[in-house]
Amino acid sequence: MSARKTPARWLARLRPVGVIRSILKSRKNAPRQGTEGAPDAWLEVLPWAAKGLHRMTVGDEIIVITWLHRARRNVLRVRPRSDPRNPLTGVFLTRSPDRPNPLGLHPVVVRAIQGNRLHIEPIDAIDGTPVLDIKPVLKDRQVR
């Protein structure tokens, strides 16, 4: 498979490493960004992936990457914040959940750790949202 042909032929499968547990049960009630009054929530890492948390500590700043499983994938332009006064804008310039690959990026702080469960805040993802990856927030010149 040549590099030139990679994108058209290529198809990858995602395997969730965890799931969000939250009192938010539907998109309708979800705030548009985590900073807009999102409730606390738990990230349950699946047992097989729990070793990936090794050395995590309370207070760590992380980026949780989710799959926004309720999103529509055939959307390329939206009116930001669903406001009809906003101009049609490409989804790649917005944080709309509706997009070809509905990945969510959630910067959060780890408030508590109980085994393979992380208490995180704030996060605007609904209950049952699959978690694909967790990454550290990189501070100036800090690279791990």
Added chain:
Amino acid sequence: MSARKTPARWLARLRPVGVIRSILKSRKNAPRQGTEGAPDAWLEVLPWAAKGLHRMTVGDEIIVITWLHRARRNVLRVRPRSDPRNPLTGVFLTRSPDRPNPLGLHPVVVRAIQGNRLHIEPIDAIDGTPVLDIKPVLKDRQVR
């Protein structure tokens, strides 16, 4: 399908929206972070997804999300920066490309736009890396 059972049963397919074109041809030559001397590169958005760029302008700060297709997916702990003096650390506390879902996050600046091609810098992804999503960097209180 109950929310409780979502992660175990759930499997999503990714569809690349673009590809990185770079003079970096292999992982061996890639810098460990984009700030460490990464070369300029182009992001080619596939024609079907080009509408998602509508209203993008030169100077925009974006986060490119890639699939690090050369990574190993069965790795849960690493010694950061492949340095044997570093302690074994869960991959979720590192930016190692080797992880269960090898997603790459690349904050870059759009330096030029030619049709569906974005000249971006700096980015440490190798040539042929599939691009899954593009998001705006959110500034203080700015939400789109």
